[in-house]
Amino acid sequence: MVTQAREGTFYGWRVVGGAFVLAVFGLGFGFYGPPVFLQAIREAKGWPLAVVSTAVTVHFLIGSIVTANLPILYRRFGIPTVTKTGALALAIGVFAWATAITPWQLFAATLLSGAGWVTMGVAAVNAIVSPWFVRDRPAALAMAYNGANVGGIIFSPLWATAIGLLGFPIAVAAISLIMILVMWALADLVFSRSPEQMGLAPDGAVAGEPPRSRLVTGRGPLPGSLLWRDPKFLTLSAGMALGLFAQIGMTAHLFSLLSPALGATQAGLAMGLVTVMAIAGRTLLGWAMPARADRRLMACASYEVQATGSISFIVAAGTNIPLLLCGVVLFGLGFGNGTFLPPLIAQTEFVGEDVQRVVALIVAISQAAYSFAPAIFGLIREFTPAAGGSAPSAAASFYVVAALIQGLAIFAFLAGRR
Structure with a gap:
């Protein structure tokens, strides 16, 4: 063996x-x-x-x-x-x-x-x-x-x-x-x-040999309720939950928002492009990430890319096809990193015996949060026109809210840095 x-x-x-x-x-x-x-x-x-x-x-x-x-x-x-x-x-x-x-x-x-x-x-x-x-x-x-x-x-x-x-x-x-x-x-x-x-x-490596690499956090274990009072855990949880809330909310409605300009078939292909870009973005980052990179900054950069995509959707105003496709590409590039980067951040910020518990909890918190995202983003679309707008203004409000939530995710990741 x-x-x-x-x-x-x-x-x-x-x-x-x-x-x-x-x-x-x-x-x-x-x-x-x-x-x-x-x-x-x-x-x-x-x-x-x-x-x-x-x-x-x-x-x-x-x-x-x-x-x-x-x-x-x-x-x-x-x-x-x-x-x-x-x-x-x-x-x-x-x-x-x-x-x-x-x-x-x-x-x-x-x-x-x-x-x-x-x-x-x-x-x-x-x-x-x-x-x-x-x-x-x-x-x-x-x-x-x-x-x-x-x-x-x-x-x-x-x-x-x-x-x-x-x-x-x-x-x-x-x-x-x-x-x-x-x-x-x-x-x-x-x-x-x-x-x-x-x-x-x-x-x-062979058991007994010196490890090839070791990520040192300089922190001790956080058993029981100590973890729930730890700023790094709280900001990591918030950043992941906010980012995935925006992603899932946008994904649930993006097809119907793109269809009027692209048509149903092309909108379906655009949704497929989101998936392709998600795989490409995650794979590239996974293989190219330096061992000592600040992974919180990586997460911030990923959500900055997605927020830029949201801005592209806003500027497109539901009609400019090149800008809509630009938004799709930028949104997709960061899509896969919402679940990929937080466990890697946990690896660098918590001792080994705590990492699995931390990852399970931040995933659970995020899943509970994004369960409501499609409904809440749907309410934004439904009630914005009633407030005095049109369908394009409803879409603009939708993307503005998404960009704001992505900005809050960035803030949360930055808040947890030393």
Whole structure:
């Protein structure tokens, strides 16, 4: 086993590949699936939009509660068991979405789906990959997190097509079976090993050798409530939550805002461009980031790029196509970094035994916050014209609010610097 680090591919990169696939399914089911499920349920049941939309919000809120407790679950049951249990819960929950007869059954289904998908989400990917990397963690996490975007590319059209051809219950059953088989195989064959078991240290060093790199924070552990009083934790949580609130709110409405100028087909391609730019931006930053870079400044720069995109949308006034596309590119470049950079900031600012807990909590807080983003941004669009504007002014207000929230995220990250 030891020679593997010297003569072959470091096993940690296989873990990254497994985490990539995990994120494809986890986000494909739990994040990109609910918007498609919402429409399918409305068409099949005729339930009010408010009821089904609230169920989606509950799905995310339940997920945030489980995310906050993932470190405890991992310590008690291990990553393989939690992953397999989560995959089963997600599959059963989504199937219950498809077969719900009454609204209360739909809400009961969200308890399972919400709890299940986060065991294959952002915090889970960080917990799986981080033990294998210190120096190369930015590149490793960038590759693994790209699975989340690929999940959107694959599953958004897959769900729509499969439901249209097979019906909601059969489509869910078929795709869920594949997901369960893949997750169980990864859990048993890839995630069941640790660097200690293989005689390896992070980044492929041999156990017992001096580490190739070490990030020193100069701070001690923050057990219990001490963490909640720590300025770095509070500002990191606020920065991530604000940034993702703006991102999710914009993403939920961007297609409909672009459609009048670009047309439905081109607007769909523009949304795909957001995903492509997210992968490109995250990958480039992951591989090019200097080991000693100030990662909070990196996060600020990323949100400055997105805020510039929001300004481009404002100046476009809903009609200038080159400026709209410029806004799409700039928004997309920073999109992938909203979940990518905060765990890396935590790596440099907290001692090793606290990092997993910090990451789980900041992800949970952010998920709880962005659960309400689509509804709040929708209210901005709905009520701005009533205040004396037109449709373009409503879009301008939408983007102004997004830019302001992105500015607040920058302020939060800056506030936590030494």
